[in-house]
């Protein structure tokens with residue numbers, strides 16, 4: 001059994017980066033042999049490139065997130081484009097809209113979101129999306145700018161109705177450790193309705209430690225907690241969850257090896 005963590009922030013900040021070697025070693029010990037490292041600013045991308053070079057099975061995604069704190073956005077965008085040209089990046093993400101917070105106004109968020117979608121189209125790469133309290137604008141924008149392309153809703157916490165709209169557009173949905181939370185009743189119902197060939201799993205580490213690891217810092221080696229919960233909800237065994245989510249990740253991110 002092997003796992004694919006479709007969303008982790010291994011080089012989120014200096015602390016994460018300094019711990020990354022241990023974190024990746026523990027992940028490999030738990031058969032998490034592929035991880036997508038999400039690089040949301042210049043620092044994360046710079047260190048992410050080093051980790052990618054150093055370890056087999058570490059892949060990079062990069063984009064401006066909805067609430068970017070990057071001070072040098074122009075340089076960040078240039079670095080993303082350079083990495084794209086050098087084929088160092090396998091997905092644009094995470095990008096999207098987050099109306100729960102208002103650190104960045106909605107007009108600016110939309111502007112950068114559309115810009116990232118254009119980048120994905122230009123380089124023919126899938127997009128990893130972060131959406132919170134913004135589904136209506138999200139659907140409007142993808143229907144206009146990103147039709148019939150590969151897209152993943154990361155850390156899905158929407159309701160059944162929005163999950164259906166996502167599936168109608170043939171997009172993928174990734175579930176994080178949130179599905180293991182005792183109070184995640186509605187999300188557990190969403191899991192039951194999403195077909196297996198559209199599901200990916202992720203840790204979103206170092207955030208969102210699963211129920212059994214609460215209080216600890218999350219890391220990719222905990223991905224099996226989410227797989228275990230999905231197995232219960234789907235009434236299948238954990239090997240099947242590991243297998244279909246792994247295969248879905250390979251096909252979404254165009255990774256040819258096994």
Ligand SMILES: [Zn+2]
Nearest residue numbers: 007038094204
């Ligand atoms: Zn994330």
